[in-house]
Amino acid sequence: MASLLDLESSVHGAGAPVCTGIFLFGCELNSRASSYTFKVSEEDGSDHILALNTVCLTEGAKDECNVVEVVGRNYHNEEIAVPMANLKLSCQPLLSLNDFQLQPPVTFRLRSGSGPVHLAGIHQTFSVHRQDLSDDDFSDEDKDFSEEDEFSDEEELSPIKPAKKKQKS
Numbered sequence: 742m743a744s745l746l747d748l749e750s751s752v753h754g755a756g757a758p759v760c761t762g763i764f765l766f767g768c769e770l771n772s773r774a775s776s777y778t779f780k781v782s783e784e785d786g787s788d789h790i791l792a793l794n795t796v797c798l799t800e801g802a803k804d805e806c807n808v809v810e811v812v813g814r815n816y817h818n819e820e821i822a823v824p825m826a827n828l829k830l831s832c833q834p835l836l837s838l839n840d841f842q843l844q845p846p847v848t849f850r851l852r853s854g855s856g857p858v859h860l861a862g863i864h865q866t867f868s869v870h871r872q873d874l875s876d877d878d879f880s881d882e883d884k885d886f887s888e889e890d891e892f893s894d895e896e897e898l899s900p901i902k903p904a905k906k907k908q909k910s
Contacts, residue, residue: 743746750853752889753805758868759867759868760865760867761787761866761867761868762864762865762866763863763864764779764781764863764864764865764866765861765863765864765868766791766860766861766863767859767860767861767862768849768859768860768863769799769856769857769858769859769860770809770849770850770851770856770857770858770859770860771851771855771856771857771858772851772855773855775850775851775856776848776849776850776851777848777849777860778846778847778848778849779791779845779846779847779848779849780845780846781845781846782871783828786868787866787867787868788844788866788867788868789844789845789864789865789866789867790842790843790844790864790865790867791842791843791844791847791862791863791864791865792840792841792842792843792862792863792864792865793838793839793840793841793842793843793860793861793862794837794838794839794840794861794862794863795835795836795837795859795860795862795863796825796826796828796835796836796838796858796859796860797834797835797836797858797859797861798828798830798834798835798855798856798857798858798859799856799857799858799859801857802830802834802856802857802858803854804829804830804832804852805828805829805830805854805855806825806827806828806854806855807826807827807828807829807851807853807854807856807858808826808827808851808852808853809824809825809826809827809828809849809850809851809852809858809860810822810823810824810825810850810852811823811825811843811847811848811850812847812848812849812850813843813844813846813847813848815874820836820838822850824852825838825841826858828854828858830839834893838862840862840863841862877903893901
């Protein structure tokens with residue numbers, strides 16, 4: 742079970758990534774549904790980030806170890822599975838992840854235990870608006886700037902001379 746809810750949208754300066762939406766995310770892993778894959782459409786031109794906040798045992802959980810792992814891709818684009826939480830009702834029923842950020846597609850699996858384990862976080866979407874700048878976009882003053890102008894202040898400084906030594910008489 743996953744749920745998404747649009748909370749807000751914001752706009753930043755041109756050329757910078759623009760947050761186009763912030764959505765609540767939640768899924769539950771249990772003995773019947775032991776995995777959940779968070780993915781987005783390949784046709785979507787936006788960048789997506791899933792920031793997980795909490796993983797917790799919910800009503801009906803047994804006092805057993807519930808290991809949740811995340812399966813994603815590393816920087817070599819190879820699939821990698823990493824345990825992210827080990828929850829037990831009697832000693833650690835909840836884990837705070839402090840916006841643990843993942844890029845989709847990512848799969849969450851209940852590796853051991855019967856749950857139910859609930860994952861909660863935020864799904865953010867970003868768009869990058871690229872603006873092609875032509876020569877017409879620059880003023881004549883910008884075009885006349887050269888490297889000589891950049892270093893002209895340095896040329897006016899006199900060179901540092903070594904200090905004269907006092908001779909003993």
